[in-house]
Amino acid sequence: MQQRSGRQAGARPGEPWALEPPPDRGRLDLLSLMPLLAIVALLALVGAAVWIAGRSETEQLRTKLATDALWVEQTLRFQLSVDEDMLARLALDEAGGTPAAVLEARARSHIAANPEILSIVWHDGAGRIRRAVPGPAETSADDALATQLLRIGPRARPAYALMDGQTVTMGLRPQGAEGVITATVSLPLMLERHIPWWIAEQYAVWLLDGSGAVRASRSRGTPGADSPSHTISFDPPIPGAALRITSYEGGAPFTRAFLPAAIAGLAAFAVLALLALYRNGKRRRAVELRLNEEMAFRRSMEESLTVGLRAKDHAGRVLYANSAFCKLVGWSAADLVGRDQPMPYWAPDRLDETLRRQRILAEGGDVPQSFETRFRRSDGREIDVQVYEAPLIDAKGMHRGWMGSIIDITEARRAARHAREQEESLARTGRLVTLGEMASTLAHELNQPLAAIASYAAGAANLLAQGRADPVLLASALSKLSHQADRAGQIIRRIQDLVRKREPRFTTLDLASVVRETAGFLSSDARARGVRIALDLSPVAPVLADRILLEQLLINLMRNGIEAMGEGGRGDALTVSLRAEPGGAVIEVADRGPGIAPEVADRLFDAFTSTKAEGMGIGLNICRTIVEMHRGRLTHRPRDGGGTVFRVALPAAAEEGVAAE
Known part of the structure; x- marks a missing residue:
């Protein structure tokens, strides 16, 4: 039992953990x-x-x-x-x-x-x-x-x-x-x-x-x-x-x-x-x-205990080893207790590193330390271990050595390597999914500018065919066509930025002009569906934002409202309001569509969730991403009398600029 506990009956008095001589029974009590x-x-x-x-x-x-x-x-x-x-x-x-x-x-x-x-x-x-x-x-x-x-x-x-x-x-x-x-x-x-x-x-x-x-x-x-x-x-x-x-x-x-x-x-x-x-x-x-x-x-x-415990003095001599440590290294307590370094379980290829670590441990004071190393068992097999060294303090409060807790992490490392391989495989799969999402996003977002380009090109062709080629009208149509083409290119670049998770280009914007421009862009589509866009714009503080991303956000929200009202709504006006609130501004898009079903409301902004029969379910997910990039908040609620209200809250330029920097 003395060998298992790591204490020697014949140790000299004064040595660490040595047994003191018994008191004299004739001494006065x-x-x-x-x-x-x-x-x-x-x-x-x-x-x-x-x-x-x-x-x-x-x-x-x-x-x-x-x-x-x-x-x-x-x-x-x-x-x-x-x-x-x-x-x-x-x-x-x-x-x-x-x-x-x-x-x-x-x-x-x-x-x-x-x-x-x-x-x-x-x-x-x-x-x-x-x-x-x-x-x-x-x-x-x-x-x-x-x-x-x-x-x-x-x-x-x-x-x-x-x-x-x-x-x-x-x-x-x-x-x-x-x-x-x-x-x-x-x-x-x-x-x-x-x-x-x-x-x-x-x-x-x-x-x-x-x-x-x-x-x-x-x-x-x-x-x-x-x-x-x-x-x-x-x-x-x-x-x-x-x-x-x-x-x-x-x-x-x-x-x-x-x-x-x-x-x-x-x-x-x-x-x-x-x-x-x-x-x-x-x-x-x-x-x-x-x-x-x-x-x-x-x-x-x-x-x-299944954790190996080993105590040693400042010189590195082993004072105690429990049975779990002995099983870990394959040596008995009698072979280890009282033995000076180098220890028989040290890996030969890491001998210099281990000795250097022992010197650092001795010079570092009573500060706990943790490190990973490799031991060699008595049968020659090497294992990876995690060592936690804590100061060994005796009953008098003196630092007498170090108490080590040793854990075999060989299987844990093997599992970690396997997990890394699985993560790399998942990363490759994720890149393929990202490519698919980008293609779907291109198809979804480029539909508006391409439709405008086609409309302006058809109008210019009709004017030429009818012989009424007014240079002013043609110049205006071609200018708008060029603008929409530039806008399509900017959309592609912004979608690439989203995929690559790059920071957007922030400038100080007037939200009222962004809302008016977006409403004007969608006015023809709204009239075709029998929907009128009503604007209620109050003066608000400028915001620090990316204009193209905000236009994408408003186009998605307003187009969803127009489509919902075109499918059988309770009114003919899509209301877009802008008002100030403490610390920022709020944009609300209110439609009179059929509303959102309760079972879909909680996951409406998740990817591939849609309330439309042929929807891809990525539009509102992109909207939420855009709002979060601007450190804002996107929410929705039912509208009184039927329909849905989407609320976009954005911080003012003074506060947002500090966060963006």
Whole structure:
């Protein structure tokens, strides 16, 4: 079996596909320790992660607390600076001579917009109250601050007194003024109005004096004893004041929530690891059994293949050969596996070619390749084979050599040669049929110009016989006769082009002139059959077409309609219409003949299909060929009231010219 599979039991370790030495049974089974090692490592990682996460969250809380405290401090400072600016404007306006009523109105307006301002008081040079808004001052801090400012002298910015209960007073004596203006601010109202709700939901905010006593606060409850807190000085502007902001959260919520869950998870993991270890041993024995069965099954499939399989390394040495390959070349696996090139099945007359191909294969990288060559069997008979070489990739993803799939194509080549001989025979027969079609086409297409030539010749002879040989009439008849003769020659050349499948000669044409000329050519034939040709021509864009081929197309369609109406139609007018459509033009030839039978309609344009008793069945086939040469479309449909409508759609010259180029 080792010879059939292409593996040698005595191969050295490190060689491609060599068997590795069995493991030492006394070595410690690391697989059984893996769950314990995983648990220990996971405990360490979880502990470190909890510590780092808790520390990080605590630092983030402290940073956020400090940032929010600074925001609150800046907000309150800004509001007090607004009040200071208001006080400075009132003092300057008074010094500038603004009436008292205007000053009081401005003061009331500011108090209405900023309710934390309880009162604004004006003092004279002796410290007495001259006026107050909204009424008399209720605190002694106004008088004390006014007296102090009168003693100190003028200032550029307002000065603050010490906090008096839950209020603080600011005052200003500007340069050149005799009196002092003071304002009393409610600290609780200031915190209530200017600390937003989202700050109050997260923190308790206190305003402290120099002794640490709370003078004002905004909170929704009492924070815990271990809640983080941050204190920031609020002096200036208020002497001895400080802001304290305390979070309602007692610690890192992540740590409190995660630690119990982590412990429970580790315990569950330990139990699951033990169960997994037990199930792993059970599954391992079952998998080993299935592996042996799969290996036997795959070996059976390899030996049952009819395609030869051969593996070789980069040096060309055979590593594996299945039984189909051995039968193909007539050599056993023992004769081939491990053998260096040249191989015994290589054809001697192709030895150099085979060696060159092996070098190209080795230098070409891991790219699949396919080629045909010839092998010589052990009995000396040569066979043609198709070889598909694919990269041989091992379990580690390394390119170790090439895996070849070899198919015997000797019989296929013999059948291909026979098929080529049959095709050549059919081609000769086809050329004979083409000659017959060309002769029939000549007879069919030349009937019109030859009939016209005969008609013009007979007319000229009659004129000469009657002695009325008018030179003008004779010149006109002979000119038309010459034109029809030229036209017959052009028809022959075009039919030859069709047979030889040469490209037609395209020029820009006016479809209306082509339709009129064709109708005039057939008018005498139509009158003889009692049919009138009615034209309905609308302006259309020029088309890129061969004039002779279009005339042949219209003659065939209009003549078929005339003949159908002459055999017993329902009217006397053959209608030829021309109209524009998006991207091109449409010609419709509508007759009042008996129509087309349903059993013939689907194959009407096929060769040798005709609805006329003596028709050859090639006219409409030629018409379709002409329309397809012009990249158009030829269709037909029944006409309302009886008859048939043939529709020719042709692209405009601008679009068709691009395709023709």
